[in-house]
Amino acid sequence: MSLSGQLINVLAAILLLIAFAMLSQRRILSLIELYAWQGVVLSASTFVVAYSTGQGDLYFSGVLTALLKVIVLPWILYRLIHRLNVRWDVETLINIPTIMLIGIALVIFAFNLAQPISAMAGAVTRSTLGIATACVLLAFLMMITRRKAVSVVIGFLAMENGLLFAATSATYGMPMVVELGIALDVLVGTFIFGIFFFHIRETFDSLDVRHMEKLKED
Amino acid sequence: MPHAEIVIGIVLFWLAVGALGIIRPFSGRAVSAVLFPLGAAGGIALAAVALAAIGLPATQIVLPLGLPDLPFHVRLDALSAFFLFLLGATAAGVSCYAAGYFAAVKDGSAGITCLQYHVFLASMALVLIADDAYFFMVAWETMALSSSFLVTTEHRDPEIRKAGFIYMLIAHVGAIAILLSFGVLASTGGYTFDAMRNAQLSGGWATVAFLLALIGFGAKAGIVPLHVWLPEAHPAAPSPVSALMSGVMLKTAIYGLIRVTYDLLPGVRWEWGLIVLVIAVVTTLFGVLFALMQHDLKRLLAYHSVENIGIILIGLGLSMIYVGTGQPVLAVLGLIAALYHTLNHAVFKGLLFLGAGAVLHGSGLRDLGRMGGLIRVMPHTAFLFLLGALAISALPPLNGFVSEWLTFQAALLSPALEQGVLRSIIPLAAAALALAGALTALCFVKVFGVAFLGQPRSAEAGRGHEVGGWERLGMAWLGALCVVLGLAPVWVIEIMDPIARDLLNNSLGFTGAAPQWLWLTPVAPERASYSPLIFLVVIVAVVLLAFWLVRAFYHGRLRRTPAWSCGFPGSNARMQDTAEGFAQPIRQIFSPVYEVEVHRPDPFDRAPRYSAEVRDRSWDWLYHPIARATVxxxxxxxxxxxxxxxVYLMYSFVxxxxxxAFVR
Incomplete structure (x- = not known):
């Protein structure tokens, strides 16, 4: 296996590790850090794919990822939690060891799922599709199990990371226009979430999503 | 051959007039003084063009509008032209009336009403000339929306908003059924009506398409049990709008039904006719029986619209039965009867609604229980209302009689059929029609007697005043049409002949023979003929003779004294017969039909009140169960x-x- 292929595999493994770390992390500040690291790894893997396949526009994608996901979004989130003064997520809905076990089951499921596709894929990105799918599912799991609105949103952003990784590794990146569109969506989405956080807190005096049960009509 | 283009031109003219209504300098007093009269002129022009186009071969235009693959197709043929005439003639009178009616609106909403009103007119014209399903539905929905805005003109009243909602709901249920019907029709070809005409639909699918069309157009026309919106929406709407909705909009549903059944579907079957006939009989009797129980004048007229739709559908159902059993001449007779009644109903029901509006305007009253003696304060309105009442009661020599008589002729020729079931059912329909006619007459005796004759039952009735010139002109125009349509049936039927030739390849075929213009003879002279002119002459002669005899042999002096009250001193207005009292025997005879809530005072009541509320059973039997099931x-x-x-995230995750896992 070529060096770049091995590099990508290593990066993919790190990505999966970070996804598990996020699943188990209850401090929101650390969660944001982990998210930023995920961005670093993602942009690194994009550069490697760009170098090994010689696709120029993937460099742009890598730079964009680095800017947006390593600097801008973490910074916005950081500001948010300072303003909102939330540091800790309370107890998750299910306890953490159980979540980890469910996560492992999800990873096995994702690999099983990706196997027939990986068998046909190019050499460089052979095993990454399974990992990317696993990242998406793990992030989704995190969204389900968290109670603070901020961590739900971080889960959402991490899910988008997984998708982007799947796109770069399996098909050498999406068309530039699509990628720009997604980047913009994520940015705007974060702003909107930020505004909602304040509204949620004003309405319920807390960022706990359980309070939104009151919104249900009977 | 520019008739179709002129029709489109008039549609654009109406839209422009409507748009002017919301532009600043026109939105004030000019709305009533200029815009509505312009709209009336458009109506007259439309009627004239349609009259000219009715005998001409069909013309088609493709408009450069619509979807890329499906431009708007327009077609003007005899059937469209007939209904366009109906629209134009009625709209002319109603617009005239509206010019006076909306002049009294002071809060500046007349401009927006003017826009909605003219969009409503234009969309009805478009429905009648549309030649593909897409254009038809666009026009149909525009019509439904604009009319529902018009119904809720006085939207600050929650009752009126509720009425508007019921109307909108049933209109949409109907529109869905029509859309599905077109979907079935278009399954083999395309969405143009031409493709549908050429499509060879199998028997089962044709029946499905017919039933869907019957439900869809029936919802708009108001067949039982889809009639519930009529008695709610008509009283809620301003009177000119009620007149248009009842007079013309219900007829677009009749047009749609005829168009789909006779033109687009491959062949008419007598089973379909039987379904229509049964529904029609139920609708007729239901409508008139409930009309009798009403004491709100406009609600009463709305129930009469239900009844008259039933009468139209009796003619149509008979025609369909005759087509399906291979009796072409009788089929034409039934169709002509239905179309004639369509036109007549548009005219006299328009007139009656305008009359009700005039009463409302002149005295502020809608409840019959508070009227009385209005003939003294508004004599012209009273005369014109009487004309409409006589027409709807099917009294010769006015127009209502002609079409109901033609329907009877079609029904009484049923022994020509081979099917024993039909031979025995159709006379029952005729009997129901006769009963409905008699009950209608009773109902209008009640209305005219209670509202216009006797003593005023309230101070408002006594203070009433005659309505303005525009209003009287509008009513007079429709009243004149009632008389003309009643006195010249032969001429009218000759004009309608091309429709039957188009749809059924047949006609009643009375051309030639000299005294034809005088005697209307639908089938054969030895069976039945009718001459309204001779009838009129005899009536006038008898009246004059009686008048002369009275003057000559009685002492000829005129003496005015108070009415004799059986010796009871101090008679007052409350001793008169009321609307409820007058209809009470009917309520007893047909008591199983009604659900009545009677409130009787007990002997010790300080302020005794009696009230009886008649409720429509279809709410409890059909609509409330559906609503409960939905909830x-x-x-x-x-x-x-x-x-x-x-949990929500969990749903999407799972x-x-x-x-x-399973859909790889």
Missing amino acids: FCSRLIGYIQVGRIS TILFLL
């Missing part, structure tokens, strides 16, 4: 809505996993 189903779905974000 029940939404509750069931509500169980999965727990309100927790985690869905994704499921899809990934």
Whole structure:
């Protein structure tokens, strides 16, 4: 296996590790850090794919990822939690060891799922599709199990990371226009979430999503 | 051959007039003084063009509008032209009336009403000339929307908003049925009506398409049990709008039904006719029986619209039965009877609604229980209302009689059929029609007697005043049409002949023979003939003779004294017969039909009151169960809505996993 292929595999493994770390992390500040690291790894893997396949526009994608996901979004989130003064997520809905076990089951499921596709894929990105799918599912799991609105949103952003990784590794990146569109969506989405956080807190005096049960009509 | 283009031109003219209504300098007093009269002129022009186009071969235009693959197709043939004439002639009178009616609106909403009103007119014209399903539905929905805005003109009243909602709801149920019907029709070809005409639909699908069309157009026309919106919407709407909706909009549904059944579907079957006939008989009797029980004048007229739609459909159902059993001449007779009654109903019901509006305007009253003696304060309105009442009661020599008589002729020729079942059912329909005619007459004796004759039952009735010139002109125009349509039936039927030739390849075929213009002879002279002119001459002669005899042999002096009250001193207005009292025997005879809530005072009441409210059973039997079922189903779905974000996310997570695992 070529060096770049091995590099990508290593990066993919790190990505999966970070996804598990996020699943188990209850401090929101650390969660944001982990998210930023995920961005670093993602942009690194994009550069490697760009170098090994010689696709120029993937460099742009890598730079964009680095800017947006390593600097801008973490910074916005950081500001948010300072303003909102939330540091800790309370107890998750299910306890953490159980979540980890469910996560492992999800990873096995994702690999099983990706196997027939990986068998046909190019050499460089052979095993990454399974990992990317696993990242998406793990992030989704995190969204389900968290109670603070901020961590739900971080889960959402991490899910988008997984998708982007799947796109770069399996098909050498999406068309530039699509990628720009997604980047913009994520940015705007974060702003909107930020505004909602304040509204949620004003309405319920807390960022706990359980309070939104009151919104249900009977 | 520019008739179709002129029709489109008039449609654009109406839209422009409507748009002017909301532009600043025109939106004030000019709305009533200029714009509505312009709209009336458009109506007259439309009627004239349609009259000229009715005998000409069909013309088609493709407009450069619509979807890329499906431009708007327009077609003007005899049937369209006939209904366009109906629209134009009625709209001319109603617009005239509206010019006076909306002049009294002071809060500046007349401009927006003017826009909605003219969009309504234009969309009805477009429905009549549309030649593909897409254009038809666009025009149909525009019509439904604009009319529902018009119904809720006085939207600050919650009752009126509720009426508007019911109307909108049933209009949409109907529109869905029509859309599905077109979908079935278009399954083999395309969405143009031409493709539908050429499509060879199998028997079962043709029946499905017919039934869907019957439900869809029936919802708009107001067949039982889809009639519930009529008695709600008509009283809620301003009177000119009620007149247009009842007079013309219900007829677009008749047009649609005829168009689909006779033109687009491959062949008419007598079973369809039987369905229509049964529904029509039920609708007729239901309408008139409930009309008798009403004491709100406009609600009463709305129930009469239900009844008259039933009468039209009796003619149409007979025609369909005769087509399906191979009796072409009788089929033409039934169709002509239905179309003639369509035109007549548009005219006299328009007139009656305008009359009700005039009463409302002149005295502020809508409740019959508070009227009385209005003939003294508004004599012209009273005369014109009487004309309409006589026409709707099917009294010769006015127009209502002609069409009901033609329907009877069609029904009484049923022994020509081979099917024993039909031979025995159709006379029953005729009997029901006769009963409905008599009850209608009773009902209008009640209305005219209670509202216009006797003593005023309230101070408002006594203070009433005659309505303005525009209003009287509008009513007079429709009243004149009633007389003309009644006195010249032969001429009218000759004009309608091309429609039958188009749709059925047949005609009643009375051309030639000298005394034809005088005697209307639908089938054969030895069976039945009718001459309204001779009738009129005899009536006038008898009246004059009686008058002369009275003057000559009685002492000829005129003496005015108070009415004799059986010796009871101090008679007052409350001793008169009331609307409820007058109809009470009918309520007893037909008591199984009604659901009556009577409130009787007990002997010790300080302020005794008697009230009887007649309710429509279709609410309890059909609509409330449906509403309950809907609420029940939404509750069931509500169980999965727990309100927790985690659970919602879980739903999508499980869905994704499921899809990934099983739908690879």
